[in-house]
Amino acid sequence: MPQYTPPVRDTRFVLDAVVGLDRYTNSAGFSAATPDTVDAVLEEGGRFVAEVLFPLNLSGDQQGCTRHADGSVTTPEGFKQAYAQFVESGWGTLSAPEAFGGQGMPHVVSTAFQEYMISANMAFAMYPGLAHGAIAALVAKGSPEQQAKYLPKMVSGEWGGTMNLTEPQCGTDLGLIKTKAEPQADGSYSITGTKIFISAGEHDLTDNIIHLVLAKTPGAPDSSKGISLFVVPKVMVNDDGSLGKRNAVQCGSIEHKMGIHGNATCVMNYDGAKGWLVGEEMKGLAAMFIMMNAARLGVGLQGLALGETAFQNAVQYAKDRRQGRALTGPAEPGEKADTLFVHPDVRRMLMDAKAKIEGLRALCLWGGLQVDLEHKAEDDAERQMAADLIGLLTPVIKGVGTDWGYEVATQAQQVYGGHGYIVEWGMEQYVRDARIAQIYEGTNGVQAMDLVGRKLAQNGGRAVQAFFKLVAQECAAAKANDKTADFAGRLEKALGELQAATMWFMANGMQNPNAVGAGAYSYMTLMGLVSVGLMWLRMADAAARMLAAGEGDAKFLEAKLVTARFYAERILPDAGALRRKIEGGADAVMALEPEMFAA
């Protein structure tokens, strides 16, 4: 049976060494994050997810959700009780605005908790997770009346929330939306259409579910510029806050999926449902991006979180399972065989997982801080810098975070040998669950296009130049310390490959946009190597300083230095190959006519 222990020590190290949370505790917007509170969130939140949510992970996968004839949906055994505990203990309200009942904690702190919750039970975590996107949209774009009506109960978790974008004919290309919104005399709209792949679209965890729905008003143009956002409650809410009658929205079916069986992925039928415009008409895309950007960071975190729990189990299995002998002679001659731990190829897989997971944790938390600073930093320049960096790196965190999460989960399964393929050992579920994160909230290919097609060029390349400068500066500084000089030199080289690839895009993209498109994915991966490399530089630097000062747990800090070295020697070398692939351009990629693909 799989196990899960929240990696509290590593989270603390990252918050100190990479994020530098203590530098902000006196700033407005960070006041709730006192060291004691943060410790309590990590310790108590970690305990809650490990004790309450994790035990439902395997059983939730096996039972899945059930839709009944009346369109209602039952979640797996234990989910309802666990959700009630979740709401009661307030874990969903950490970073929600205090005005609507939230605790007003910085986003970076709730990100740390989110990681633990997803590791413990991704399918469960998606129920409150989707509500967060809906909350973010209402906070940003809802009218004061809408906010007062819906937000307090959504923030507390008493009500759920969803994001309704996709339709059968329309995924990435939201211009193809067919769902219609007809204005009514009372100022509301009548919403009619079919939405698919709606996570947490219907369930038995809450009394009400607040759907945010993209639809088109009459005469709206046939493109993404014609879509509007509507709030559509499952159950109507009276002015006194009490629940009224059922709205005309129903779950038509639940999807049979590869994984995340514990979460109900619904086809939602809107049949003249009553909805209200959120923000301005035909400005739905902007509102949607508010939900979407938050969701993309959350999905990147899913990659990290599933990788972490799979990795933990693989380490334990490698310690327990005895098979074969060390290449250097029996490590434990008294036993019939040595543990898997002695085998260099097993160790390679575990080190690769450790380097990717701890690096991604740092990147996700650092990204969480940028979200805070974007809104809360006192200085204009600091806000702009944070907005630039997180805008640039959101597709990287989503794309590379989920690619690596899937790779790590697959590799952790591999450590188990044949047992990894067997359901009861739990590893194959992590692989199946991790797979969706590369697909939804914009496939990773869409992330790559967002990065090279939108983010690179915005404001004359201001964000990417700021990123290059940041990495270059920290490399230069780290070269002065002989504990980090080698790493800094290698990271600088990878940065050089990234800069060269960027120049290549600039030189070739104007004549041939496909040359950029054909290299987009490699570019995203390359930027992931460099940005996680920056995180490892910071971790190595902090570890070296602490060791020199005799602070902290020496073994833990030495492991950071070794893992940084592994990252430099075994992961960073891909940078050069990625650049060369990018420079291959579009010719061979785009040359074949469709018919020529058949073998």
Next chain:
Amino acid sequence: MPQYTPPVRDTRFVLDAVVGLDRYTNSAGFSAATPDTVDAVLEEGGRFVAEVLFPLNLSGDQQGCTRHADGSVTTPEGFKQAYAQFVESGWGTLSAPEAFGGQGMPHVVSTAFQEYMISANMAFAMYPGLAHGAIAALVAKGSPEQQAKYLPKMVSGEWGGTMNLTEPQCGTDLGLIKTKAEPQADGSYSITGTKIFISAGEHDLTDNIIHLVLAKTPGAPDSSKGISLFVVPKVMVNDDGSLGKRNAVQCGSIEHKMGIHGNATCVMNYDGAKGWLVGEEMKGLAAMFIMMNAARLGVGLQGLALGETAFQNAVQYAKDRRQGRALTGPAEPGEKADTLFVHPDVRRMLMDAKAKIEGLRALCLWGGLQVDLEHKAEDDAERQMAADLIGLLTPVIKGVGTDWGYEVATQAQQVYGGHGYIVEWGMEQYVRDARIAQIYEGTNGVQAMDLVGRKLAQNGGRAVQAFFKLVAQECAAAKANDKTADFAGRLEKALGELQAATMWFMANGMQNPNAVGAGAYSYMTLMGLVSVGLMWLRMADAAARMLAAGEGDAKFLEAKLVTARFYAERILPDAGALRRKIEGGADAVMALEPEMFAA
């Protein structure tokens, strides 16, 4: 719903251009493979699997196998009828020896058919597939009586066959086997123990199943040198060939697995079952390797075959699905959106799949020819060369074939976006099914160790030197033709990286075996890049010659040249990075104590 069309045209091209099958048709052992017969096998065999086996693939996955209280196992609906047709039409007997009722076709031809059968229905294909390993062991090591008793009905497919190696405590490390074989007065042995992960261990397709079982005789040493191989029929076979009473072997349970649900993976309980020694006592490992090497090539083929069918479907989906617009402006302005085909990142995924799959097909068929030549070539030197090459490349075909098969299946699923995650579309099954191939018959990490720990050094490195020479010679020749010169230059460069990595192992392996172990996986992948590269060189060379001569289908041949270029520009660049990773050595890989892995 997924589709499958056997890639007959490409198989023919490979048999002509890469394998050069026509050069052997007058040789002994190849006489059955007349051009007409080979054509008939590809066309009719392809039709059989597409019409009879493929329609059972998705339903077989959903139904799975059922074990009943008496230990009997029912396969999914339709499997029994399809299997009867399979036996009746003789598709299982293609390359079996004529002495036992086989058709005596070359292995390379049956490999082509096997690919199609696995593509159509991997879980089904495993029933006869496992029997093939058992047949190979009996052909090589069985006594004339054993051969006469079992082989004719195993070859015809009337009886099944299995390989029983793994036990709960014992996977890779066969020295840990506990199953006991007690000699009996009548010359038989009484077999007692538990075997796990036995594919096709029990089912309703055949009247009898012939188990080949590894066990230890009394006093045998506690290592892999102490194991013996036994033949243990499920139902006793009387001297007249009729079936007698049930033997004391039963299916204790069937495993719940990530995929290949249509194949019954059994726990087999031997409770004083009657068995007979195959070959010599305590020489079981050598007999096991006969089964194993055949099985490993077959598993590499599974990677290719699942990649192929997933790829075919992704191409079709990309042609059908409309979403977004070409970066260069609307390709079909009259439609609401362009097809996925216009998007360079979708095209990149399809080209990557095409380059890997067609390259692997060539490598698997070329490998099949080496198996034939190893046994059937008239010239001693040719037999030795073939044996050396296939010995060296068996772990590469298994390891890289299944790694790429899984990657391609995952990427094909990615092309589908959200629909790829939904069961009914069929793509997620390919990913789940493909996953096992990286794990069983020796994990890919074990393959890598077999390559660097055994195969490289055998006979003073004769095999690897022969391989280097072969690649170098063909590169040198191809540089004279301006259609292949660029490719040859890039392949030569990759070969240089492989040679440098080999030298690095030689220079460092003696002092530190872990340095070799830590680089083994990258080395296997690097050798895969070069060996598939050699196949692409041959395909490009043939395509260029045929185009110049005005032979063949020009579009098909042009696609070969483009895909070879893609391989050179987008896949071969990894060679340098792999070498650098290898040269990172073992220090960072092996430095951490087990406790230091916890975050």
